[in-house]
Amino acid sequence: MGSLDDIRPEWRTLKRKWEHSFHPMCSYMGMFPASLPHYFIQKLTDEGDVVLDPFSGRGTAPLQACVDGRVGVGNDLNPMAYVLTRAKVDPPSAESVHQRIEDLRLDYDPPETEHVPEKVQMLYHDHTLAQLVYLKREFGLGENGIPADLRSLSQIDTFVTALLLGIMHGQSGQYLSVSMPNTFSMSEGYVSDYIEEEGLEPPRRDVFDKLETRLHTIYHDGEPAQRGHAVFGDARDLPETLADIDDVDGVDLIFTSPPYLKVLKYGLYNWIRLWFLDEEPDVVDDRLDDELDLEAYLEFMTETFAVADEVLDSEGGVAAFVIGDVDQGGETINLAKEVADEVVAPMDGFEVGRIVEDRVPDNEKVSRIWGETKGEATEIDRILIAHRGHVEVADDPDGLKTKSLPGRQQTLSSFD
Numbered sequence: 001m002g003s004l005d006d007i008r009p010e011w012r013t014l015k016r017k018w019e020h021s022f023h024p025m026c027s028y029m030g031m032f033p034a035s036l037p038h039y040f041i042q043k044l045t046d047e048g049d050v051v052l053d054p055f056s057g058r059g060t061a062p063l064q065a066c067v068d069g070r071v072g073v074g075n076d077l078n079p080m081a082y083v084l085t086r087a088k089v090d091p092p093s094a095e096s097v098h099q100r101i102e103d104l105r106l107d108y109d110p111p112e113t114e115h116v117p118e119k120v121q122m123l124y125h126d127h128t129l130a131q132l133v134y135l136k137r138e139f140g141l142g143e144n145g146i147p148a149d150l151r152s153l154s155q156i157d158t159f160v161t162a163l164l165l166g167i168m169h170g171q172s173g174q175y176l177s178v179s180m181p182n183t184f185s186m187s188e189g190y191v192s193d194y195i196e197e198e199g200l201e202p203p204r205r206d207v208f209d210k211l212e213t214r215l216h217t218i219y220h221d222g223e224p225a226q227r228g229h230a231v232f233g234d235a236r237d238l239p240e241t242l243a244d245i246d247d248v249d250g251v252d253l254i255f256t257s258p259p260y261l262k263v264l265k266y267g268l269y270n271w272i273r274l275w276f277l278d279e280e281p282d283v284v285d286d287r288l289d290d291e292l293d294l295e296a297y298l299e300f301m302t303e304t305f306a307v308a309d310e311v312l313d314s315e316g317g318v319a320a321f322v323i324g325d326v327d328q329g330g331e332t333i334n335l336a337k338e339v340a341d342e343v344v345a346p347m348d349g350f351e352v353g354r355i356v357e358d359r360v361p362d363n364e365k366v367s368r369i370w371g372e373t374k375g376e377a378t379e380i381d382r383i384l385i386a387h388r389g390h391v392e393v394a395d396d397p398d399g400l401k402t403k404s405l406p407g408r409q410q411t412l413s414s415f416d
């Protein structure tokens with residue numbers, strides 16, 4: 001067994017192709033590569049351990065935990081993040097998703113679409129839009145005059161919804177919309193000017209066909225070895241919400257990247273996907289802790305570490321936080337060090353173990369594509385490792401040696 005000094009940024013040597021095929025289900029701003037949690041999970045936990053991400057985003061850390069045979073638990077307050085995380089940690093069989101898509105196709109009866117906001121209508125061919133409205137209605141996502149309740153979506157419909165979020169807009173034939181970026185939703189005004197200037201016509205795409213194609217790609221590596229849990233809530237409520245989950249009795253590792261300081265607006269920049277989920281972008285943005293100044297951010301981190309203190313195992317529990325440096329008014333703030341000094345060091349429960357530097361190539365940092373609104377993210381992320389008691393660090397874990405993907409290799413051959 002080694003010590004925290006043996007933690008090195010070796011995750012950078014794992015190529016993207018190595019990832020489990022569920023990971024790229026849908027892009028998400030501020031996401032980290034799966035190799036990063038994989039490294040920490042392998043080094044710091046054993047099979048069957050519980051790995052929690054209180055800010056799970058697209059569900060990278062909890063999914064990776066499940067792929068690595070741990071119980072992955074992801075929590076997020078963004079509805080889109082909840083759907084993606086839940087689909088990944090508790091997937092139905094590929095066969096049952098296929099069956100559901102085919103049943104929906106058989107029952108399809110084109111609905112009216114006049115009530116759909118003009119900004120959404122301009123993105124889709126009439127045929128495609130009618131199918132989207134039909135699916136919203138079938139999934140109870142706001143087409144029946146009743147507000148959507150994402151928690152009550154079935155396991156299969158959550159998975160189909162997650163597949164759909166991934167193909168709602170993009171630039172190639174696999175996407176449903178007029179040609180536009182996949183990573184985020186451009187502003188309504190920008191898209192409408194672009195469509196007019198370029199004389200674009202929305203392509204006629206069949207949603208059921210595109211879902212089937214996507215299902216094949218996403219299920220390439222089969223279901224992860226282990227099941228996990230998704231929670232739709234505020235990270236500060238985790239002590240109560242985790243208590244309701246039967247097979248989670250104490251957390252062994254928290255691996256997370258908390259919200260940035262004044263960088264991303266998850267609601268506004270995902271208005272198209274949120275339309276499908278029947279969520280208002282500004283309501284989502286008001287709910288999330290993504291626009292804090294430094295003082296409020298440190299207060300928020302204090303509350304987050306208090307939660308970590310409550311839920312982590314008291315002996316050997318580790319909290320690893322990926323925190324990017326930020327530029328403010330020309331000055332670079334080493335935010336990880338601020339959190340270590342101001343938040344973690346004064347706590348009785350925790351010790352600051354290490355702060356490991358991770359340089360992120362410019363083109364990988366999603367916040368960079370925002371031009372002048374990209375805010376203050378820089379190319380340096382740091383992983384702040386805080387721990388309780390003695391920590392065991394595996395020298396040469398099997399999962400890192402083989403770089404293989406544990407998991408039941410269930411494929412789609414049964415209905416190819």
Ligand SMILES: C[S@@+](CC[C@H](N)C(=O)[O-])C[C@H]1O[C@@H](n2cnc3c(N)ncnc32)[C@H](O)[C@@H]1O
Nearest residue numbers: 030031032055057058060076077078234235289
């Ligand atoms: C940097 S992102 C995490 C991205 C994630 N690591 C991934 O790979 O997709 C931070 C997340 O914190 C979420 N968030 C913001 N405030 C929150 C809160 N109070 N409770 C729970 N989640 C919150 C945002 O919705 C966002 O998904």
